[in-house]
Amino acid sequence: MTQQHNILKYWRDIEVFNLPGFNKDAVLLDLNQILPWMLDQTRAKDNYKWRYTLYFGKIGNSSIISYLNTLLKSEQIQDWQEPVTGFSCLSALILNENGSIEQDSYILASYILGINALKSGKDLSTISEELEKVKQDFIERHNILDNSSDSHQKGDKPFCLTQIQNEIAYLSWLAPWLNSDIKVFVLKEQVYKDSEAVISFLNSFFLDDLNYLTSIKTSEFSPSLKQYLTLKPSIDKRRDLIKDKWHLFKALNPCYLTMGRWPSKIEYGLYSAQSAAVNTIFKDLKDSEGIQGVNGPPGTGKTTLLLDVIAEVVVKRALVISDLGCDHIFDQGHNVIPKENGFDLYTYPLNPKLQRDFGIVVASNNNAAVENITKELPCKSKIDNETFSKASYFSNYSQRLINQPSWGVLAAALGNSENRTLFKQAFWESNEKENHFGFEALLYSVYKKSDNTNLYAREFEKQNQKFKSLISEFTQFQSLSSEFHDLLPKCIENQNQKDKHLSAIALIDTKIKDCADREKELLNQKQELENDFSKIESTLGVLSLRKPSFFFFHKLFKTSNFTSWDAKASEILQEFNKINKQISDLKNQIDNCLNSIKDYQLEKKALGLKIEKLDEFFIYYNNIKRELNHKYGIDTNDICDLNFLDKSIKQIHLLNPYHSKKIARLRSEIFLTALKLHENAILVNAKKIRNNLNAYFQLIQNTIKTDDKIYQNLWDTFFLCVPVVSTTLASVGRLFSSYSKQQIGWLLLDEAGQATAQSVVGVIQRSKRCVVVGDPLQVEPVVTMPVELVKRLRQEYRVDIDWSYSKTSVQQLADRISRYGTYMDVSGTDKKIWTGFPLRTHRxxxxxxxxxxxxxxxxxxxxxxxxxxxxxxxxxxxxxxxxxxxxxxxxxxxxxxxxxxxxxxxxxxxxxxxxxxxxxxxxxxxxxxxxxxxxxxxxxxxxxxxxxxxxxxxxxxxxxxxxxxxxxxxxxxxxxxxxxxxxxxxxxxxxxxxxxxxxxxxxxxxxxxxxxxxx
Known part of the structure; x- marks a missing residue:
């Protein structure tokens, strides 16, 4: 068993002690009165039915925590500490409108068995099996039979007072440490007729996923989960985007710029870090699996970033649809889902190229975060309605999904049974009384008339041509801008070369000047010597005239006249020869200066030619920059040129790299046209889509079961129609009932700093790519469990503190494995932590x-x-x-x-x-x-x-x-x-x-x- 398994087991054991919330609307059941389900019932409203949920016991959470602290001999909560509030129950079950037990609806709170295990010193690893045994014991205690035809009559008996009292006695025996009487509470409510009886809320929503993952080999983990559970991150591969601007520059390369853009106000673009984050997400994840952490302090545009991610995924799928054509988005043949009651369901397989890669799930531990993005996507006020006044994606069927003007069916909140029912009613079903015709009715009306299909096929081709034209226009821009961006290293090198050459020329000019000055100085010296030389020549001439008569005899006999003349002549001649030599030397030096000047001028000319060649590059470079400015309207300050690296990091974070109204409009039109391509492809294939969605809604309401292949196909059909599904992390296991890995193309985890580390392992296993967005410096996950229990379980599995339930959030684990990020100080220490891709522009x-x-x-x-x-x-x-x-x-x-x-x-x-x-x-x-x-x-x-x-x-x-x-x-x-x-x-x-x-x-x-x- 690996260390990753130990981490998962530790988290699983933690979840055993999850304290279920008590429904505040439940009322005390008076056991001295006739039970409410045995009274005559008022009729439920149309399409609804009555349901009764029984809660056994109402136990204060603070008393459970206090008992655990006593059991573990740990410190009790201090007076100044915030007390653990709320109530839990011991068990719960659901009764139908006749008062009979809904099949498989009974559940016991796992913390009861957890406490018993602690008391007896037993291992917690068998709790799930014990919970299942308790459920079987319940079935046997109350003689509950399957809902098959031969036992139907017996299974419909109402739950009676004796059974309630027996259940109270059983719980008293099971939990003898309780210090209070066990009372029963009932919640009576009207629910949609097809809604399933779900009561898993009583125990941890993550327990089943954790049990599954501890039972399989690590080789069966998805690549993203393996990355999430990395024991030793590769620190040497980290790229600090705050410390080193060059890494941020590379991430801003327009070759990574997404084709699609959310159609928000075209005046506003993403700031540098946002743009670089989106670029990096698709650069690193588009063709592979993995996790990208994005660290966003409040107000730094995390949701804005996610909207652009969503837009690009839709465009990526539209590219596939464009290549396939509307007649080939489904494969040949069909699949049958048999039903015990009613007709079998016929479904049609999507083209494999449209499966697993494009489904988007937005998940969070924060209900508000999930609601926000689900409401924002279809809301008209969240797009540039003036510029994109014709923006529409099945808009007639989206208006009932939100309470504001809507422009398209972009998202579905499916996180719990009630939400799934509401979405199905608002989107899929028709209501003639309210004059509302659902999406199912639209699809039926289309394929019943072949003329409609042909009409939408022609419209598909029209939109496809527009889509390809827009993509071509974007590709031209992307090619030009990325070429410009790629030239910066060469630009820097050339600028350095030019500066070097200019410095060399300046030095040469200095040398030429020095040589010229030296030449002038030498010429002056030569002139002076030549003047002296002329004087000496004259002196020699005069001296020659003054030679003694009969000079030969004077020289022969060395007379005093000769000796005097000769001495004087020798002295003058010596000076003559000396000056003559000096003049000759000066001539040589002057020639050397002239030769040096000539050489320097040749060298300068060569350097000048090199500079001219470099200037040709700069002219080309600046022409591209001018074209980006003039043709595409990009402000020169937002073009990442030679000045980029000279800017401060704060100045860089305030840029909107390669943004302009024209480019924003183009990219938004690509996304909106991609939606139109989807819309017409769906209508051309209305019959197959209708069959698949009909089965899909039964699948998510748990009224049918199927194999993983058909399950995947139904989900991808829904994602084809509705790009985004939102859910709380607590509802993932229920919504995505299959454990099949990588069934979700894109997982966007929002407010991840609030989510406990173990809450995401199930959804990460199911996902191919994960974008984890949050801030570890926001409010941390709420931890109610006794510190001593957390510590004891961690030590039992020898798990490092980094994986501690009380110390670590999803965001922190995602950040530690992110390649791109920055270091930040840890408050109160001299330590630093690595955070994911840093968004830093606060608005x-x-x-x-x-x-x-x-x-x-x-x-x-x-x-x-x-x-x-x-x-x-x-x-x-x-x-x-x-x-x-x-x-x-x-x-x-x-x-x-x-x-x-x-x-x-x-x-x-x-x-x-x-x-x-x-x-x-x-x-x-x-x-x-x-x-x-x-x-x-x-x-x-x-x-x-x-x-x-x-x-x-x-x-x-x-x-x-x-x-x-x-x-x-x-x-x-x-x-x-x-x-x-x-x-x-x-x-x-x-x-x-x-x-x-x-x-x-x-x-x-x-x-x-x-x-x-x-x-």
């Missing part, structure tokens, strides 16, 4: 919120891209409202004086005419609840803990600190990391007001920085 918060968050959490790496608006300037400046006198505490952390001041300030704000949304947040649940009750009268005032507001934003945010002034522990807990304060600050776009005791909180880490900024 949400004004100062001082931006400045404080950037200081306490991001090492000053973020770059601000927002400006104050006139509307904002009318609001009171962000400030700290100090509350220090007459402290009155209520409900632990609540300070009444702070609440009074909060109400006063909000009243002033409303009186000034500010009528927009206001968030009131606090680190403590008790304060959040108190504030919620105080402001029920104003629906635009939303109150909650900091955790609740993750992923949200408002113009104005109040942070109410509270806390007992006598207890420093609570303040230390809030300020142990920058995460909480960082999230609170970055919810506020315009103003941030703090209410609390400034003298106490300003002594805490990170809050001391805020105290200096806020007066």
């Amino acid at each position: 949400r918060c004004d100062d001082p919120m931006f400045r404080i968050a950037n200081d306490i959490a991001y090492n000053g790496q973020m770059v601000k891209a927002t400006n104050l608006t006139p509307e904002t300037q009318s609001l009171a400046v962000s400030q700290w409202y100090n509350v220090s006198d007459q402290v009155i505490l209520q409900d632990r952390h609540v300070v009444i004086d702070e609440i009074r001041l909060l109400k006063e300030k909000i009243f002033q704000l409303r009186s000034s005419g500010f009528n927009k949304q206001i968030y009131v947040t606090s680190p403590f649940k008790s304060i959040a609840r108190y504030c919620h009750n105080e402001f029920l009268y104003d629906k635009k005032i939303e109150c909650g803990t900091i955790h609740r507001f993750q992923g949200k934003e408002a113009d104005v945010v109040f942070l109410v600190l509270g806390g007992d002034p006598r207890s420093q522990g609570a303040r230390n807990w809030v300020s142990q990391k920058p995460n909480m304060l960082n999230v609170a600050l970055t919810r506020a776009k315009k103003r941030f007001y703090v209410v609390g005791n400034k003298s106490l909180w300003s002594n805490c880490d990170y809050f001391n920085v805020m105290a200096k900024e806020l007066k």
Whole structure:
């Protein structure tokens, strides 16, 4: 068994102790009265039926945690700590409208067996088998038979009082450590007639996936899961995009630019890091498997980035459809899904080229994040409706999916049974009473008339020609811009060469000048000597005339006259010869200077020719740049030229590389035309699509079972029609019932900093490519489990702290294996952590919120891209409202004086005419609840803990600190990391007001920085 298996087993054992949430709408069942399902029932509304969910026991989570702490001999929760709130139950089951037990609906809470195992010292690895045995025991206890024809009558008996009492007795025996009576609660509700009876919510949503993965070999893990579970990341392969601008430059190469763009406002492009991240995602993942981590602080455009990823995946599939033609998106033949009741289902296999690669799933642990992207995709306000007024993708069938004007069926929220039912009703089914005709009716109407099919086939060809023309136009731009981008290394080399040549020429000019100066100096010296020479010649001539008469005899007898003349003549002659030699030497030196000047001039000319050759390159280079500017409208500052590397990293992050209105329009048109290509291909194949989708909706509602091949085909048919499916991580195992690996083409994990490490292993196993987006400096995953239990289980499997349930998020594990990223300081230590692809351009918060968050959490790496608006300037400046006198505490952390001041300030704000949304947040649940009750009268005032507001934003945010002034522990807990304060600050776009005791909180880490900024 490998270390990866040990990690998975550790996570599985952690999940055994998941505490199921208790449904607050369930009411106490009075066992002295007639059971509600045995009374005459009012009729359920059309297409709905009654359902009863029974919950056995209502146990406070805090009491379970307290018992575990006692059992493990670990410390109990301190007074200052936030208590574990909420309730759990012991078991649950579902009854149909007749009161009989729904088959396979009973489930026991796994934590009961986990506690029993801890008490007896047993291994936790068999819990799943024990849960299954408990279910079988339940079936035997209550004599429940299969829903087959020969046992139908017996299985329809209503669940009676005796059975309830027997179940209570069984649970009392199973959990003798309970200190309270077991009461029964019932939830009566109307549900859609075809909805399945799901009760898996009682236990961990991830337990089945973890059990499966621990049972298979690592060779059967998907490549992405293997990467996720990498024990030792390749540190030497990391590329720091903040420290080394060259790596960022390479990632911005337009050869990686996506053809498709989300049709948002064409004035706005992606900032450098966003653009580089999208480029890198498709460069590294388009033809392979793997994980790419993207690290995005608040307001840095994570969702915007994901929209462009979605657009490009749709375009990639459209390219395949374009090549295949509308008549070949399905293979020959058909498959049959037999049904026990009703007609068999006939389905048709998609062309293999359209399978597994293009399905997009957006998943998150955060419900708000999932809802946001599902609502944004089809919403008209999220596209440039003025520029793309004709944007439409089955828009007649998307309007019922959201409560705003819609332009297309881009996404489906299918995360739970209710969502699946709602989507099927709104999109697929017709309702004649409401004059609503669903997508199923459209498909039927199309293939019933062959003329329709021919009409859509012709339209397909028309759109295909347009699509190819747009792609060709983009390819021309991409070829030109990438050529320009690729020339930068040569440009730098040539510029260095030119600079070198120019320096050499400057040196040569200096040498030529030196030679010329030397020549001039030598000529002057020569002239002086020649003048002296002439004088000596004259002297020699005069001396010759003065030779003694009868010179021969004077010389022969060396007379005194001769001796005197000869001495004088020899002296003058010696000087004559000396000067003559000096003149000759000077002539040689002058010739050397002239020769050197000639050589230098030849060398200069050669260098000049080289510079001319280099200048030809620069002319070519600048001509391309000019063409990118003039032809495509790209601002010269957004063209990554020779000046790019000279810019500061902050200046680079504010660029929109290779963006212009023209290019944005072109890429958006490619995406919108790709959708039209999909639309017409679907209508041409209406019958096959209708059959497949009919089977698909039965598949996801669990009314049919099929093999993995047909399962995959049905899902890919749905993805062909609806590009994106969103779900919470908790619902993945239910929605994607097959364990088949790499069945999802693209997994986009949002808000991954909030997700526990084990919550994604199942969906990663099912996915080919994973883009993990989040911020480890946001609110971390909520951990309620006793620290001692987490530690004990980790040590049992010898798992490193990096994989700890209480220490690690999905984002951190994805970041550590990402090749592209940067290092950031770990608060309170001298250590640094590696984060994924760094988005750093912040567009949400004004100062001082931006400045404080950037200081306490991001090492000053973020770059601000927002400006104050006139509307904002009318609001009171962000400030700290100090509350220090007459402290009155209520409900632990609540300070009444702070609440009074909060109400006063909000009243002033409303009186000034500010009528927009206001968030009131606090680190403590008790304060959040108190504030919620105080402001029920104003629906635009939303109150909650900091955790609740993750992923949200408002113009104005109040942070109410509270806390007992006598207890420093609570303040230390809030300020142990920058995460909480960082999230609170970055919810506020315009103003941030703090209410609390400034003298106490300003002594805490990170809050001391805020105290200096806020007066």
